Structure formats: structure tokens, C-alpha cells
Amino acid sequence: MPKQSPVPDELTQPFFDACNEDRLVVQRCNECTELDGLLMLQHPPSEECRRCGPHGTLEWHEVSGRGRIQSYVTMYDTPVASLQEDQPFNIAVVELWEDKNALFLSHLPGTPVREVPMGAEVRVVFEVTPANGQKVAEWEVVGD
Amino acid sequence: MAENAPADFYRTQENPGLWEHRGKVAAVGIGHSPTARRWDGQASTSIGAWAMVAIRNAIEDAGISPSDVDGLVLDRSTTTGAWWPEGDPLPEDVISQFQPGIEPFDGIAALSSEWILNNMPELDNVSFSMYGPGCMSNVICVAAEAIGRGLANTVVLLKAWHNFPGRYYQGGANARPLVEGPAVWRNPWGVSAATGDGWTFQEYMAKYGKTHDMMAPFIVEEKKNGLMFPEGFFAQHRPDEVTVEDYVNARWIVEPMNLFDHDMPIHVAVAYVFTTAERAADMAQTPVYILNHGTTRPKFGLTQGLDNAEASTDSTGRKMLDGAGITSDDLSFENMYEGFTTFHNYFIEGLGFAGIQRGEALDLYAGDISITSDKPVSPSGGNQGGGRTRIWMHTDTIQQIQGRAGDRQIRVPAEIGISGGPMPQGGDFTIWSSTPD
Numbered sequence: 174m175p176k177q178s179p180v181p182d183e184l185t186q187p188f189f190d191a192c193n194e195d196r197l198v199v200q201r202c203n204e205c206t207e208l209d210g211l212l213m214l215q216h217p218p219s220e221e222c223r224r225c226g227p228h229g230t231l232e233w234h235e236v237s238g239r240g241r242i243q244s245y246v247t248m249y250d251t252p253v254a255s256l257q258e259d260q261p262f263n264i265a266v267v268e269l270w271e272d273k274n275a276l277f278l279s280h281l282p283g284t285p286v287r288e289v290p291m292g293a294e295v296r297v298v299f300e301v302t303p304a305n306g307q308k309v310a311e312w313e314v315v316g317d
Numbered sequence: 318m319a320e321n322a323p324a325d326f327y328r329t330q331e332n333p334g335l336w337e338h339r340g341k342v343a344a345v346g347i348g349h350s351p352t353a354r355r356w357d358g359q360a361s362t363s364i365g366a367w368a369m370v371a372i373r374n375a376i377e378d379a380g381i382s383p384s385d386v387d388g389l390v391l392d393r394s395t396t397t398g399a400w401w402p403e404g405d406p407l408p409e410d411v412i413s414q415f416q417p418g419i420e421p422f423d424g425i426a427a428l429s430s431e432w433i434l435n436n437m438p439e440l441d442n443v444s445f446s447m448y449g450p451g452c453m454s455n456v457i458c459v460a461a462e463a464i465g466r467g468l469a470n471t472v473v474l475l476k477a478w479h480n481f482p483g484r485y486y487q488g489g490a491n492a493r494p495l496v497e498g499p500a501v502w503r504n505p506w507g508v509s510a511a512t513g514d515g516w517t518f519q520e521y522m523a524k525y526g527k528t529h530d531m532m533a534p535f536i537v538e539e540k541k542n543g544l545m546f547p548e549g550f551f552a553q554h555r556p557d558e559v560t561v562e563d564y565v566n567a568r569w570i571v572e573p574m575n576l577f578d579h580d581m582p583i584h585v586a587v588a589y590v591f592t593t594a595e596r597a598a599d600m601a602q603t604p605v606y607i608l609n610h611g612t613t614r615p616k617f618g619l620t621q622g623l624d625n626a627e628a629s630t631d632s633t634g635r636k637m638l639d640g641a642g643i644t645s646d647d648l649s650f651e652n653m654y655e656g657f658t659t660f661h662n663y664f665i666e667g668l669g670f671a672g673i674q675r676g677e678a679l680d681l682y683a684g685d686i687s688i689t690s691d692k693p694v695s696p697s698g699g700n701q702g703g704g705r706t707r708i709w710m711h712t713d714t715i716q717q718i719q720g721r722a723g724d725r726q727i728r729v730p731a732e733i734g735i736s737g738g739p740m741p742q743g744g745d746f747t748i749w750s751s752t753p754d
């Protein structure tokens with residue numbers, strides 16, 4: 174499916190650079206992780222830790238690339254022109270295995286629409302977007 | 318120059334205690350403009366012209382003189398999602414028929430307080446003006462607080478929505494090959510405005526073993542109630558009932574949400590008059606007293622999810638009932654927002670309306686939720702019944718308690734009602750009563 178190509182900015186550059194090397198990184202808060210013993214991850218990235226706010230220092234942290242399907246919809250009427258030919262398609266929400274507050278969207282390539290297994294395990298794959306070649310994180314259901 | 322209401326005008330606290338101005342502010346007048354699907358380009362139907370129609374109707378309804386009004390609270394934004402097309406020339410022939418405001422689209426695609434006052438010279442005593450940005454739900458909180466604090470005595474509230482030709486969201490950034498900014502996390506996957514609520518409702522169905530078809534009785538009732546709302550778009554322009562079959566066979570927009578789960582943008586303006594409880598006693602209409610207003614703020618993130626929808630609507634339910642000094646049993650009816658139908662359930666479960674608990678709203682819909690039932694659900698018909706305004710819920714609540722909801726009048730005594738929205742994750746809410754105590 175011909176996704177729009179993300180243009181990285183200062184905040185998102187490390188994430189997209191890692192995608193281009195087939196690595197998944199998310200922000201980790203050092204304060205929450207080291208002082209409070211929590212593995213505090215967040216995605217999409219932001220300027221501040223969502224738990225401790227401006228006190229935290231955020232660092233990019235490589236993760237397993239495993240996750241779980243939190244929910245999904247079947248899209249029949251997307252406003253995004255490049256995807257309209259492929260309707261209907263899945264849009265799932267994926268929680269990262271290590272921290273369910275780190276969230277990603279996915280078309281679940283390989284999973285037919287209306288056959289999405291809620292709660293199933295997924296693993297990351299990296300997909301090239303056509304306009305500028307930027308890779309993005311996608312997710313596939315792990316077979317049994 | 319009017320400014321946005323300061324943060325402390327909104328009661329966001331988790332345990333707010335009784336509202337200190339409980340029962341001291343009352344709604345006394347309602348004024349609606351006509352409705353249209355889209356603006357036809359005439360000066361007489363511009364959003365500015367219709368805002369003036371609504372304000373004049375509200376003042377007349379309250380039985381007061383325009384000079385009695387000393388406050389104006391409004392939302393300066395009027396967009397339903399439609400903007401003046403980039404690069405198109407301004408409609409100078411329309412603009413030239415009005416006094417200028419402070420921005421180029423004033424009266425066409427925005428409404429400043431200056432534009433209203435410049436074009437309504439009869440409002441010659443307005444000394445207080447403030448914005449409640451968002452929707453009428455915000456405007457109500459701000460006006461109630463302003464009167465309660467003694468900043469104004471008799472306030473006109475205004476919320477207007479313009480709608481222009483064309484389909485929203487289809488052009489612009491959605492048609493380009495590249496995407497920038499926060500949209501990089503959403504646009505490549507093709508999400509629409511309703512997608513987030515679709516995810517949440519999917520979780521809800523999975524958690525409680527429900528199906529989308531179980532929403533049908535609620536939509537049917539909403540449409541029925543909307544057709545009994547003479548001020549509404551569908552009663553005026555498309556008086557067609559919707560059956561269970563229509564609903565379950567409607568096309569999916571984003572499954573689990575179909576055409577009838579989405580609301581339809583319209584062009585309309587609505588105004589109210591609020592005043593102090595003392596002054597209300599002398600006015601033309603039965604006063605409807607405000608027992609409490611409250612606000613829940615959304616968290617930010619890629620999606621909100623069911624956990625957060627439930628936590629937020631629990632919080633809203635608690636703070637609204639506690640701050641009014643009532644229990645959910647005291648609610649004669651409810652008019653919580655339903656601009657995507659699939660989130661009305663979280664609101665009424667959070668309130669414990671009609672004694673329901675989490676996961677039971679769709680079971681409630683299977684019984685009698687009509688205006689003739691003991692616990693009417695959404696007698697306004699909401700956005701589904703009237704068109705996208707987030708206003709019917711408030712107008713209906715005031716009219717029900719005044720006993721002038723016409724064919725929609727509920728059969729049980731309409732003593733206490735609740736209205737507000739827009740999102741389960743965050744919004745502004747009001748509890749209204751036939752008595753001040």
C-alpha cells in the first residue's frame with residue numbers, strides 16, 4: 174500500500190534513521206527507569222516524559238520489535254488519497270511488548286480484513302514508502 | 318477586546334465540592350437560526366447574519382430588551398471542518414453589507430465579539446465579553462461562571478457553525494505524497510476523524526461481548542427524537558425515519574462505525590440568555606437553574622483507548638454529580654454527547670444513568686429508552702437527530718425542564734438533566750434543574 178512518506182524533523186529523525194537501518198527505537202526516560210525502577214518507554218516521541226514531565230531526560234532505546242494488537246478498524250473511506258485504491262484495509266493499534274504505552278499504527282500486511290485477531294502477537298517489519306524512500310515501522314501477525 | 322476565558326473558569330478538579338454558585342445562575346432564553354446543509358453564499362444566510370437572528374430570537378424569548386444584556390460569551394471559531402478555500406477571493410459583496418470585525422473572515426468563517434457588537438448596535442450595554450473556545454458546552458461553563466462571579470448580570474451565549482460547499486479533509490495534506498509534523502504517525506495509515514473511536518468501540522465490544530447491531534435501537538430513537546425537534550436540520554429538510562434495517566445495512570465508513578454513527582455538518586447559529594436567579598424570576602420563561610458545571614481534560618497520545626475512555630467518563634460522572642449535590646437517581650433524563658454514536662455509552666455508564674454499570678449501555682438501549690420511558694436517553698436526538706452542532710443536547714435540556722419541548726416532552730417530570738461533551742476523554746458538562754436547591 175503506497176503510504177505517504179514521512180519527512181523527519183529534529184524530534185523524529187533518530188526514529189526514522191533507525192527505521193532505515195531496520196532497527197526499532199523508542200524514547201526511554203532515564204529518570205523514571207533508573208530512579209523509580211520502571212522501564213518507561215513512549216511512542217510517538219515527544220519533548221517530555223509523559224510520566225515525570227520536564228524532569229526526565231529522554232534517550233533513544235532499541236527495543237525487541239515485538240508487540241500486541243490492542244485494537245483495529247477496517248477502513249472503507251479514508252481521506253488519504255494514495256490509500257483509497259486499496260480499500261477496505263486494516264488499521265490496527267499495536268502496543269509495544271515492553272510498555273503498552275508505546276503505540277504504533279499498522280496495516281497488518283498479510284492479515285485479511287475482518288480477520289484481525291484481537292490481542293495477537295505481532296512483530297515489526299520495515300516498509301519503504303514510495304515518495305522519498307523513508308522506511309516506516311509496520312507489523313505482521315506472528316504465525317503459530 | 319474579548320479574550321479566552323482563563324483556566325480557572327473551568328471546574329477541572331477531581332473532587333470539586335459543591336459549585337459555589339450552585340442554583341444562582343439560570344437559563345431564560347433560547348434562540349435558533351434556520352438550518353442549512355451548506356451556506357448558499359447570500360449575505361442574509363451568512364453565519365454572521367444567522368448569529369444575529371439567533372441572538373435576537375433568544376433575547377425576545379427571554380422577554381427582555383437588548384439593553385438589558387450586559388455580557389456576551391461566544392466561540393469565535395465557527396468551522397465545522399470547512400475553511401475558506403486557500404487562494405479564493407473573499408466574498409466582498411457579502412462582507413461589504415456588514416460592519417467590519419477584527420479579522421478578514423469575520424461574519425463569514427469566524428465571529429469575533431467585535432463583529433457581533435459592531436453589527437448589533439442595540440446591544441448597547443455590553444461591558445463584559447469573553448470567549449469559550451470549543452463548542453456551546455464551553456460557552457455555557459464560561460457564562461455560568463461569569464454570572465456566578467458577578468462579572469455580568471445578563472449574558473447572551475452564542476455558538477455558530479458555518480458549512481461551505483465541498484468535502485472535507487479530502488484535499489490539502491491528505492492528497493500529497495509527503496507528510497510532516499505529528500501527522501507522520503497517523504496519515505501514512507489513512508486514519509479518519511472517527512478512527513480513534515472505532516478502535517475504542519472495538520475494544521468495548523470485545524471486552525463486554527457486544528455487537529455493533531446492538532447500537533441500532535439508540536440510533537433509531539435518536540432519529541425519531543430529531544424529527545420532533547422543529548429547530549433541527551432533519552426535521553426541517555430531511556424528515557425521514559431511520560429503521561433498524563437501515564442502520565444495520567448502512568455502509569461502513571470505518572468499521573465498526575457506519576454512516577449513521579457519523580454526524581453530518583450543517584450551517585446554523587444558536588444563542589441563549591443566562592442571568593442571575595434573582596433576575597430570572599421576572600423574565601418571560603421558566604428559569605432553568607444550573608446546579609454545576611465541570612470539565613474533564615483529555616490526555617494526549619496516539620490514541621486514547623478504552624481504559625482511558627472509561628477512566629475519564631468515571632471522573633466526569635463523579636465530579637458532575639458530586640458538584641451538583643445529587644446522585645444519578647436524581648437525573649430525570651440525560652443528553653450526553655453522541656457526535657460519534659459509539660461513545661455515548663461511555664458517558665452514560667460513567668454516570669450510572671438508569672442504574673447501569675460498565676458494559677451495560679447497549680443492554681439499556683435494547684429496552685425502552687424513548688421519551689415515554691421512565692429514564693429517557695438523549696431526548697434531544699443529538700447530532701444524529703439534528704445535525705452537527707453539539708447544541709441540541711443543551712437546547713433540549715432547557716426546553717424539557719421548562720416543559721416546552723413540544724412533541725419531545727418526556728412523560729416523567731423533567732426535574733434534573735445533564736448535557737455536555739464533546740469527547741469521552743475530555744469535555745465540558747452542565748447539570749440543569751427546575752429548582753435552585
Ligand SMILES: [Zn+2]
Nearest residue numbers: 202222225229
Ligand atoms: Zn520520566
